[in-house]
Amino acid sequence: MGQRVAMTGNIAVANAMRQINPDVCAAYPITPSTEIMQQFSSFVADGLVKTVLVPAESEHSAMSACIGAAGAGGRVMTATSSQGLALMWEMLFIAAGNRLPIVLAMANRALSAPINIHGDTSDAMGARDSGWIQIFSENAQEAYDNLIQAVRIAEHLDVRLPVMVGMDGFIISHSIESMELLEDEAVRDFVGEYIPNRPLLDIQNPRTYGPLDLQDYYIEHKRQEYEAMKNAKSVILEVARDFSDRFGREYGLFESYRLDDAEVAIVVLNSAAGTVKTVIDALRADGVKAGLLKPRIFRPFPADEIAAALSGVKAVCVMDRADGVNAVGGPLFPEFRSALYDSNPRPMMINKVFGLGGRDLGLHHVREVFAELQTIAETGKIETLAEYITVRN
Amino acid sequence: MAITEVRWHARAGQGAVTAAKVLAEATMAQGEYVQAFPEYGPERMGAPLRAYNRISDKPLTMHCQVTDPNVVIVVDSSLLGTQDVTEGTPEDAVFLVNTAHSPEEIAEKLGRPVDRVVTVDATQISIDCLGRPIPNTPLLGALSRATGLVGLDVLLEDLAVNLKKKFPEKIVQGNIASVERAYKEVKGI
Numbered sequence: 001m002g003q004r005v006a007m008t009g010n011i012a013v014a015n016a017m018r019q020i021n022p023d024v025c026a027a028y029p030i031t032p033s034t035e036i037m038q039q040f041s042s043f044v045a046d047g048l049v050k051t052v053l054v055p056a057e058s059e060h061s062a063m064s065a066c067i068g069a070a071g072a073g074g075r076v077m078t079a080t081s082s083q084g085l086a087l088m089w090e091m092l093f094i095a096a097g098n099r100l101p102i103v104l105a106m107a108n109r110a111l112s113a114p115i116n117i118h119g120d121t122s123d124a125m126g127a128r129d130s131g132w133i134q135i136f137s138e139n140a141q142e143a144y145d146n147l148i149q150a151v152r153i154a155e156h157l158d159v160r161l162p163v164m165v166g167m168d169g170f171i172i173s174h175s176i177e178s179m180e181l182l183e184d185e186a187v188r189d190f191v192g193e194y195i196p197n198r199p200l201l202d203i204q205n206p207r208t209y210g211p212l213d214l215q216d217y218y219i220e221h222k223r224q225e226y227e228a229m230k231n232a233k234s235v236i237l238e239v240a241r242d243f244s245d246r247f248g249r250e251y252g253l254f255e256s257y258r259l260d261d262a263e264v265a266i267v268v269l270n271s272a273a274g275t276v277k278t279v280i281d282a283l284r285a286d287g288v289k290a291g292l293l294k295p296r297i298f299r300p301f302p303a304d305e306i307a308a309a310l311s312g313v314k315a316v317c318v319m320d321r322a323d324g325v326n327a328v329g330g331p332l333f334p335e336f337r338s339a340l341y342d343s344n345p346r347p348m349m350i351n352k353v354f355g356l357g358g359r360d361l362g363l364h365h366v367r368e369v370f371a372e373l374q375t376i377a378e379t380g381k382i383e384t385l386a387e388y389i390t391v392r393n
Numbered sequence: 394m395a396i397t398e399v400r401w402h403a404r405a406g407q408g409a410v411t412a413a414k415v416l417a418e419a420t421m422a423q424g425e426y427v428q429a430f431p432e433y434g435p436e437r438m439g440a441p442l443r444a445y446n447r448i449s450d451k452p453l454t455m456h457c458q459v460t461d462p463n464v465v466i467v468v469d470s471s472l473l474g475t476q477d478v479t480e481g482t483p484e485d486a487v488f489l490v491n492t493a494h495s496p497e498e499i500a501e502k503l504g505r506p507v508d509r510v511v512t513v514d515a516t517q518i519s520i521d522c523l524g525r526p527i528p529n530t531p532l533l534g535a536l537s538r539a540t541g542l543v544g545l546d547v548l549l550e551d552l553a554v555n556l557k558k559k560f561p562e563k564i565v566q567g568n569i570a571s572v573e574r575a576y577k578e579v580k581g582i
Contacts, residue, residue, distance in 0.1 A: 006417045006427055117433070139456070171456050175430035176417050178453075274454035360458045 073199025096131025101154030118358020262291025496581030
C-alpha cells in the first residue's frame with residue numbers, strides 16, 4: 001500500500017503537508033522545525049502543491065497570516081518550535097477563539113533562557129490553555145499520521161478548532177527512522193476536499209470575524225469553544241477509526257502499553273515513551289508488572305478515560321519533559337493526579353521532571369523510576385513527591 | 394532481539410551524517426528496522442562530530458543516545474589522539490578506522506585486541522576514485538566486509554539509486570568503485 005522509507009521526522013511531516021496540499025502556508029523558520037518549511041518550500045517551488053507560501057517576518061505575523069487565510073476560507077498549515085510558538089502566543093488564542101481550523105506542526109524545543117535548541121515540551125505546555133487541540137507523537141511515523149488526522153479533526157463542524165501536532169525536536173525531527181509513507185492519493189482521499197465554513201470571501205453572505213464582544217456575548221462564545229473542545233474527543237476517535245480502517249495503524253486518546261494488569265506505570269509524552277517501552281519489555285521478562293500510558297491527546301484532556309486506565313495501578317510516575325516552575329511538579333502531574341481524584345482504587349503518584357533541553361533519558365533512568373515505583377507499591381510510602389532526574393546533583 | 398549500535402567519529406563536513414543515512418537506508422532495504430542520528434552541537438566545519446545508527450530485526454522503540462556501541466567507525470584518524478573512541482564500548486566491539494596504518498598499530502593505540510580492529514585507507518581510495526578526500530562512502534564498503542551488517546550488493550544498489558538523484562554518472566561510478574575497492578582492501582579481516 002504505502003512505501004517503506006527511512007526519513008527524519010521533519011521530512012516525514014513535510015511530506016504529509018505535500019500530500020495534504022493546503023491552500024496557504026505562512027511560516028517563519030526556527031530550529032528544529034526549519035527543515036519542515038525548507039522541504040515544503042521546495043515542494044511549492046517544484047509545483048508539487050498548489051499552496052500559496054507566505055514567508056512572514058516573524059512567527060507572530062506567520063500566525064496572523066494563517067488566521068487571515070483561514071478566515072477567508074482556506075485550508076491553512078504552518079510549522080514552528082520554541083520561541084516561535086511563544087511569539088505566536090497572542091495569535092494562538094485568536095485562531096482558537098475565531099474557530100479557525102489551522103494545523104500547526106511543532107518540533108518541540110526548550111524555551112530560553114538559557115538558550116537551547118534541543119527537545120523538550122516547554123513550548124507546547126506554554127500553549128496548552130490557548131484553546132488549540134494538542135496531539136503528541138512518539139516517532140516520525142506518528143508525527144506523520146497525526147498531522148494527516150489533524151486536518152480532519154480541525155475541520156470537523158462539531159469541532160472547528162486549530163490543532164498543533166508535536167514531536168520531539170532533534171530526537172525525532174532530525175533522526176532518520178524506518179516508517180511508512182502513504183500513497184498521495186490515499187492521503188488526499190482521507191483528508192477530503194476542504195469545504196470552508198462561513199468564509200469571509202463568500203461576498204454574497206458577508207460576515208465578520210473577531211468583532212468586539214463584551215459582557216453581552218463573550219462568555220457564550222467561550223462556552224461554545226469549550227463545547228467544541230469537548231466534542232473533539234469523539235471526533236478524534238472517529239477520525240482515528242477511519243484512519244485505522246484505511247491504513248491499519250491504530251490511534252486513540254492515549255496509548256496503553258502493557259497497562260492492563262500493570263502494578264507500576266509511567267506516564268510520559270513523545271519519544272521518551274518509546275524508551276520506556278523498551279525497559280517495560282525487559283522488566284516484564286523478569287516478571288515485573290510494568291506498564292505505560294502515553295498521552296496522545298493532551299487537549300482536550302481525556303480525564304475519565306485516563307482515570308479508568310490508571311485506577312487499578314498501584315504506583316504511577318508522571319514524567320514531564322517541561323517544568324511549569326510552580327515548584328510542585330511539571331505540567332502533566334497536577335492534571336493526571338486530579339483525573340484520579342475520584343477513582344477508587346487510585347494509584348499513589350509521583351512526578352519526575354526530566355530531559356529538559358534535550359538531556360538524554362537513558363534506559364537506566366527509566367529502570368530507576370520503575371524500581372522506585374515498586375518500592376512505593378510495596379511499602380505504600382512516597383519519599384519524594386516531585387523532583388528533577390537526569391540532572392547533576 | 395539483536396540490536397546493533399554503531400557510533401561514527403568524524404569531523405563536521407566529512408560526510409559521516411550522510412554515511413549513517415546511507416547505512417540506514419541500505420540496511421532497511423535488507424528488511425531491518427533502522428535509526429540514524431547525529432549528535433548536534435556547535436556546527437562548524439572540522440569540529441569533532443559523532444553520529445549513530447541502530448539496526449534491528451524488530452521495530453526499534455528506544456530513543457535514548459547510543460552509549461555502548463558494538464561497532465565504532467573512525468572516519469578521521471586524527472581524532473584518535475583527542476577523542477576517546479572506545480568510550481562505553483564492550484570488549485568485543487569492532488573498530489573500523491580510516492588510516493594507512495595496520496590493524497596492529499591501531500589496536501595498540503586503542504588498547505584493544507587486534508582481532509577486533511580493522512583498517513582501510515579510505516581517504517586514499519576516495520582520492521583515487523573520486524579525486525577528492527571523501528572517505529565516508531568507501532568506509533561503508535569496508536564495514537560491509539568487516540561486519541556483514543550490510544550486504545555489498547544491497548549497499549551498491551542503494552548508492553546507485555540514491556546518488557543518481559543528485560549526481561552525474563561519473564560521480565556515481567566513482568563512489569561505487571570506491572566501495573568495491575575498500576571492500577577488497579580492508580585489513581585485519
